[in-house]
Every structure is written in structure tokens, then in C-alpha cells.
Amino acid sequence: MNIIKYTSIFLLVSILFSSCEGEVLPKPNAFLRLQYPTPKYAKVQSDCPYTFDKNELALIDPKKNCWINLEYPALNGTLHLSYVPVNGNLNQLLEDVQKLTYEHAVKADNIEPTIYDNKEQGVYGMVYEVEGNAASQAQFYVTDSTSHFLTGSLYFNARPNYDSIYPAVMYIKKDIRKLIESLEWKE
Structure with a gap:
């Protein structure tokens, strides 16, 4: 009985080892390579009390009260810009932006x-880069x-x-930086 048992095990192990042919090689890691066009920027002119440079890849979707959505159809994302005049309520506006940003901390x-400070243009603000599976990948105010x-929030339709x-986040974050650096207030 033991001889049959050991013979069966030996045969099974022999079949398993003999069925493997060739050398087993690990597969290299594969990464999706996405290439986006080199950005070309143009000044956005409107009746709103601010101007900025935007990537020609982004489409402007104007909303009421000088709120603007910059749509990135090729990247399936939107940068939402919201303008609010300051009327002695700066502290409340700052608290609202920080509260909205840190709701993504979950x-x-x-x-x-990152603090932004441009005394020559009178533009001061903060950029929040969000890493991880949060709904928004970048928030800012100036x-x-x-x-x-002016506040901005980056969202993707996915x-x-x-x-x-x-890759899309990194591409649009460069556009956000350019938007902030080129921002000018109208009087």
C-alpha cells in the first residue's frame, strides 16, 4: 500500500517537473506612455476683473458672475474658477477655501x-496639491x-x-502655475 502511495506521489511530481519547458523569465514592468502637446498659452480677455494666460488645449465655458470652467476634453478634466469680490470678508473666504480643500483629506x-506671493502684480495665494484618490487633485486661491x-479646483470626469x-494631473498643474503667474487684476 505504501509502495503504491509513494509511486503515485513520485509520478505526480515527475509529471509536474517534466511538463515545464523552457526558462521562466519575469516580465518587465510596463507603463502607459501618454504624451500631451506642448502647451501654447494665450491671454484670456473678458469683462471679468481679471485676466490670465490659458493653455489653448483648454476650452472656456463661462458661467455667471465671472465664474469660468476651463474644460480639458482630451484629458477628461475641468478646472473650475470661481471669482468673488472682497467686501471685508477675506477671512471668511480664506476659511471656506481651506475647509473645502481639507475635506479631501479623507x-x-x-x-x-505652497504659498504664492507676487508683490509686483498684487497677487497672493496658496496652491494645494492633493495626492491620492481624492475627488480633486489641486485647489488654489489668489x-x-x-x-x-479667485479660487480654482481641478476635477476629472472619472x-x-x-x-x-x-499624467493628466501633472500636465494641468503646470497650467495652473502658468495661470497664477500670469494673473492680473483689472481696476
Whole structure:
């Protein structure tokens, strides 16, 4: 009985080892390579109390009260810009932006704030880069501290999967930086 048992095990092991042919090699990691066009920027002129440079890839969808959506159809994302005049309510506006930004902390791996300060143009603000599977990947505000307040929020029309949208996020974050650096207030 033991001889039959050991013979069966030996045969099974022999078949398993003899059925493998060739050398087993690990497969290299594959990465999706997305290439976006080099951005070309143009000044946005409107009746709103601010101007900025935008990527020609983005389409302007104007809303009421100088709110603007910059649609990125090729990237399936939207940068929502909201303008509010400052009327002694700057502290409340700042609190609202920070509250909205940190609501994403539940899903975010990290929220990295960066101060922006351009005394020559009178533009001061903060950019929040959000990492992880949060609904928004970037938030920012800019103000002149006395009359104007502009916020921006980046959202994608897809379930947040940071690894998948990362190339598009990085592309649009460069556009956000250009928007802020080129922003001018109208008097």
C-alpha cells in the first residue's frame, strides 16, 4: 500500500517537473506612455476683473458672475474658477477655501500647500496639491487682499484613481502655475 502511495506521489511530481519547458523569465514592468502637446498659452480677455494666460488645449465655458470652467476634453478634466469680490470678508473666504480643500483629506494621501506671493502684480495665494484618490487633485486661491478673490479646483470626469490620472494631473498643474503667474487684476 505504501509502495503504491509513494509511486503515485513520485509520478505526480515527475509529471509536474517534466511538463515545464523552457526558462521562466519575469516580465518587465510596463507603463502607459501618454504624451500631451506642448502647451501654447494665450491671454484670456473678458469683462471679468481679471485676466490670465490659458493653455489653448483648454476650452472656456463661462458661467455667471465671472465664474469660468476651463474644460480639458482630451484629458477628461475641468478646472473650475470661481471669482468673488472682497467686501471685508477675506477671512471668511480664506476659511471656506481651506475647509473645502481639507475635506479631501479623507481620501488624500497627502495635501501639500505652497504659498504664492507676487508683490509686483498684487497677487497672493496658496496652491494645494492633493495626492491620492481624492475627488480633486489641486485647489488654489489668489487674492489682492482688498478687492479680488479667485479660487480654482481641478476635477476629472472619472472615478478618482490617482495612478491612472497622474499624467493628466501633472500636465494641468503646470497650467495652473502658468495661470497664477500670469494673473492680473483689472481696476
